[in-house]
Amino acid sequence: MTEFWLSAGLLLLAALGFLLIPILRGRRQQQEEDRTALNVALYQERIDELAAQQAAGVLDEAQMAKGRDEAARELLADTEGADVARQGHLGKALPVLTAVLVPLMALGLYLHFGAADRVELTQEFAQAPKSMEEMTARLERVVQAQPDSAEAVYYLGRSYMAEQRPADAARTFERAVALAGRQPDLLGQWAQALYFAAGKQWNPQLQALTDEALKTDPNEVTSLGLRGIAAFEGERYQEAIDYWKRLLAQLPEGDASREALQGGINRAAERLGGSSGQAAQPVPVAARLKVRVELAAALKDKVRADDTVFIFARASNGPPMPLAAKRVTVAQLPIEVELSDADAMLPQMKLSDFAEVQLVARVSRAGQPTHGEWIGQGAPLPSATQATQHLTIDSPDP
Incomplete structure (x- = not known):
C-alpha cells in the first residue's frame, strides 16, 4: 500500500495548491486596492484645497479648472496598470477550510466506496499462501469485495x-x-x-x-x-460399475485418479459376484481396438499443448454418439490407446454390440467431445480388429 498512499499524497498536495494559490494572489490584489484608495483620498484632499483657495480669492475660475485637471492627471497616472477590483470577497477562512475538507471528504468517500481493499488483495495474492486456511481466508475476502463474481x-x-x-x-x-x-x-x-x-x-x-x-x-x-x-x-454394485466406467472414459491417460477408479470398479465387481453366490468375475472385455493417434505437422502451430483430444469409436451404421472413448491432451500426442467394452459410454451400447465401427480423434479447445477445431477419421473397420490402427488429426472439424 506504500505506493498507493504516496501517489494519493502527491495528488492531495496538488489539490491544496490549486485551492491556496488564489489566497496568495488575493494578498497582492488587496495591496493594490489599498494603494488605489490612498490615491483617491489624496485627490479629494487636493480638490478641497483648491476650492478653499478659490473661496479666499486666491484662485480665479480658470486657475481652479487648471488645478483640478492636474490633480485628475496625477490620479490617473498613479492608478494606471492596476488590476480591476474584485467583485466579491471569499475571505481567508473559507478557502483554507475548503482546502482541508475536500481531501478529507475525498479520502472518506474512497475508503467507503472505492477499491482500497481490492488493491490490498491484489498485492496479497502476489505472494503464495502458506496454508490452505490462509488461501481460504483470502478467497473469503475476495468474495466479500466482489460478491457478484461467480x-x-x-x-x-x-x-x-x-x-x-x-x-x-x-x-x-x-x-x-x-x-x-x-x-x-x-x-x-x-x-x-x-x-x-x-x-x-x-x-x-x-x-x-x-x-x-x-x-x-x-x-x-x-x-x-x-x-x-x-x-x-x-450396495447397488452393477449401477456403481456402470457410472464409474462412464467416468473412467472421460479421464485422460496417465490421470492419477484412473487407478483408484479402476480399483473401485474391481471391488464393485467382486462384491457383485459375492452377493450373487458366485465367484468374483472380472469385468468382461469382448472387444479391443488399439489405435495410435498423432497430429499433422502443419497443425502444430495452430493448437495449444493443453487442448483436449478425444479419441473414440462410433458405430458405422448406428447412433452418432461414441461407443467408447478416451481423453488426452495435445501435449501427449503421439499416443497409443486401447478402446474396449470397459470404456463404453453406456452399458447397453458397447463396442462388441456393433460389427463395424469408425475411429475418430478430435481436438477441442473447449473440451467438448461433440465439436472442436480439428479432426482425424479412419475408415470403417470390424470391431474385432486386432491390428493397431493409425489415425492422423489433419482436417478442420466440420
Missing part, C-alpha cells in the same frame, strides 16, 4: 471442500449457481457438497441435481462419480 464464489466452494467443510461448500456452490446459472459442473459440485454434508445419505434433492446435470451433459464427471459412490454405498 468465479470467486466457485473457487471458495472448492477451497471449503478441500478443508473438509462440505456444509459451507454447499451454501457457496448454491450461491455460485444463482450467479452463473444452472451449469452441469456447478450442479455436480453442489450435489457432491450436499452429499457429504448430509453424512453420505442420498436424498431426493441430490437425485434431482445429478439428474439435471447429467441430462444437460451426460459426461459431467462429478455427477458420474457421485452417482457411483452413492450406488456403491447402497
Whole structure:
C-alpha cells in the first residue's frame, strides 16, 4: 500500500495548491486596492484645497479648472496598470477550510466506496499462501469485495471442500449457481457438497441435481462419480460399475485418479459376484481396438499443448454418439490407446454390440467431445480388429 498512499499524497498536495494559490494572489490584489484608495483620498484632499483657495480669492475660475485637471492627471497616472477590483470577497477562512475538507471528504468517500481493499488483495495474492486456511481466508475476502463474481464464489466452494467443510461448500456452490446459472459442473459440485454434508445419505434433492446435470451433459464427471459412490454405498454394485466406467472414459491417460477408479470398479465387481453366490468375475472385455493417434505437422502451430483430444469409436451404421472413448491432451500426442467394452459410454451400447465401427480423434479447445477445431477419421473397420490402427488429426472439424 506504500505506493498507493504516496501517489494519493502527491495528488492531495496538488489539490491544496490549486485551492491556496488564489489566497496568495488575493494578498497582492488587496495591496493594490489599498494603494488605489490612498490615491483617491489624496485627490479629494487636493480638490478641497483648491476650492478653499478659490473661496479666499486666491484662485480665479480658470486657475481652479487648471488645478483640478492636474490633480485628475496625477490620479490617473498613479492608478494606471492596476488590476480591476474584485467583485466579491471569499475571505481567508473559507478557502483554507475548503482546502482541508475536500481531501478529507475525498479520502472518506474512497475508503467507503472505492477499491482500497481490492488493491490490498491484489498485492496479497502476489505472494503464495502458506496454508490452505490462509488461501481460504483470502478467497473469503475476495468474495466479500466482489460478491457478484461467480468465479470467486466457485473457487471458495472448492477451497471449503478441500478443508473438509462440505456444509459451507454447499451454501457457496448454491450461491455460485444463482450467479452463473444452472451449469452441469456447478450442479455436480453442489450435489457432491450436499452429499457429504448430509453424512453420505442420498436424498431426493441430490437425485434431482445429478439428474439435471447429467441430462444437460451426460459426461459431467462429478455427477458420474457421485452417482457411483452413492450406488456403491447402497450396495447397488452393477449401477456403481456402470457410472464409474462412464467416468473412467472421460479421464485422460496417465490421470492419477484412473487407478483408484479402476480399483473401485474391481471391488464393485467382486462384491457383485459375492452377493450373487458366485465367484468374483472380472469385468468382461469382448472387444479391443488399439489405435495410435498423432497430429499433422502443419497443425502444430495452430493448437495449444493443453487442448483436449478425444479419441473414440462410433458405430458405422448406428447412433452418432461414441461407443467408447478416451481423453488426452495435445501435449501427449503421439499416443497409443486401447478402446474396449470397459470404456463404453453406456452399458447397453458397447463396442462388441456393433460389427463395424469408425475411429475418430478430435481436438477441442473447449473440451467438448461433440465439436472442436480439428479432426482425424479412419475408415470403417470390424470391431474385432486386432491390428493397431493409425489415425492422423489433419482436417478442420466440420
